[in-house]
Amino acid sequence: METAEEVDLVQLNIPQAAQFARIEELWPEFGHSLQVLAASDGGGMAWRTVDGIEYLTRYTRQDGKQKVKSLGRRTPETEAIFEQFESTVLKARRVRRELREDVLMSCKLAKAYGVARLHGRLAETLDWLWYTGASSRLSVFGGTALLAYESGSGILAPAALIKDQHLQFVARTEDLETLNLAEIAEACDVDNEGATWKYDDDRYLIRTKRERRLLAEVFLPTYFVRRLDGDAHLELKAMLRGPGAKGLTFSRDTRPIELTALDPSAYAIAAHCMRDDELWAERAAFACSLVRHRWPDDFDLVQETILDADPDVRWARLRGP
Template sequence: MTREQRRLVETMRSTTFDYSALARSRDGFGGGMQWLKVKKFEYLTRYRRDPITGEQKATSIGRRSPETEAIYDRFITGRADLDRQMGALRPELAEQARMAKALRLSRAPSEIGDVARAIGLSEMIDHITIIGEAAVYTYECEMAALFPREILPDDGMDLLVAGVHPTDVIDELIAVLRRARIEVQRARLSRDKAAVELKTDEGLSIRLYTISTLENLVDQYAEVTSYGAEAVRWALDQPVMRSILIDRNGRAALAAVLEPRAYCMLRFMALDVEEMSLIRREASSELTAAVVKLVHERWTEPFAEDHVQTIGPLQDALGEDGIPSAPRM
């Protein structure tokens, strides 16, 4: 990235983190409160619309009293304060989006950006991590470098979600997406039967994994290379990091992603255990090798020597001397 691009990305990062935090706090004020008169008494009622069924549900908090009046005042004041702060940031976000397009930082497909943004503006950001190739858009922003556009992915999102089975969070995720006006349908199990798949109306495929389903894939990988499987287990133990991606409309989205070295380990495993066409495998291999080179040149921590020695494709991507080979393109 140029100095101007780097400066804008850092500004967008700060604004997006701030706005996303406000939006998550604003979720707690969803729906509203009102006083309802029943016979001769007034009762404070909290109402919300169920994001899945669309039905409005109301709960009585209690008869009018100094305590319920204080609850009502805190609710109205807190919601108004958050709305004011978010409103103040929206012009900045719009201006930054315009500048991002002008500086050619608009990279991720808009469908991916919309899904990532919906998750990043909700509490689901604490429970969902992008683990597939869509994560490369965040690594561009995190390491201030741009991949060649022709190798960038655009065919789906792989998400690591909380729960024992991917179906555990489907309803919550669908609700978050529908609030952002993204309609999704449940699709079939993926071919590898490790993930549950959702499809948006725009045709974006979203595959959901959990730690337990990934561990099943690691067990399959261990049959190919036991030491490589240990490297993947190391990868899954690494802390999740948060960064931003910028979509083709220039809009930033907060996203939780794997540490980039961990991402590379997971992608090398996927190349060995997932079913994919030859064309898809070549494209994925090339993209993973490009991320390896970027990590080697710009990430704060180097690849561990034992990981390099135990994962053949990682060693190939780095070369015999631990230096990335020249890109094929």
């Protein structure tokens, strides 16, 4: 089997591992604060006394002008509204303020130690998908997905394998309404050129409208499983639709980015299906070694069968993208 060949795995050095550990310590609070603030409309809230009566007042800004809105007299209901605002928005602002410098320092050190390797343009799209929750419908694929495994495995992904000209994803559903390609295309259109998508052989190609530049590929699970039979078909389909593996990485422009990638086992098998392409063969071999030697869950019997089988005998070999 081509993927049976052992691949030399390069362990993260102490400073690199320390930055991953630090950002993982900070991220639950810091990342949550970013999402809370992104979902709020800004502004403030305070009690205002008019003729001896307290009113809960909401302050926001629109078009550079302050807007003031009364939410009503002080009652148990308005007190609950104010407490909710304090425990969410105000708390998120405090957390962001208190942790921002620590997060930035960790990102700068990660860049200095060589583990901030995600291109800023790709990071912008992935960040948007995380903010909007669209990452719950997609798993990152391609070379970028290998960055999601570094912290959990303690292994540095080879530089030659992580380079992506555009993003690749595997959808967790074939239902287009659930997938919401319009939102994904908007996230990919970081230069606001306008983006459109087109179906092509069990995947969607997202391109800029004018220059037709490829921004992303969204593979449907059927792209990988359509030529598999029986248990192999069901196993890989379930793996591709699974929740994936979350991992933190660093962008070149010194930001922490949360990735939701295919589980490494699913990645290894999907890459193995595309191994007619030399780059994918190398990615498959790396992912197989990673799973077998540095990931908590090894391949099960059915998964090993898929990897061991001769595709020219059991099913037609899948082409790469």
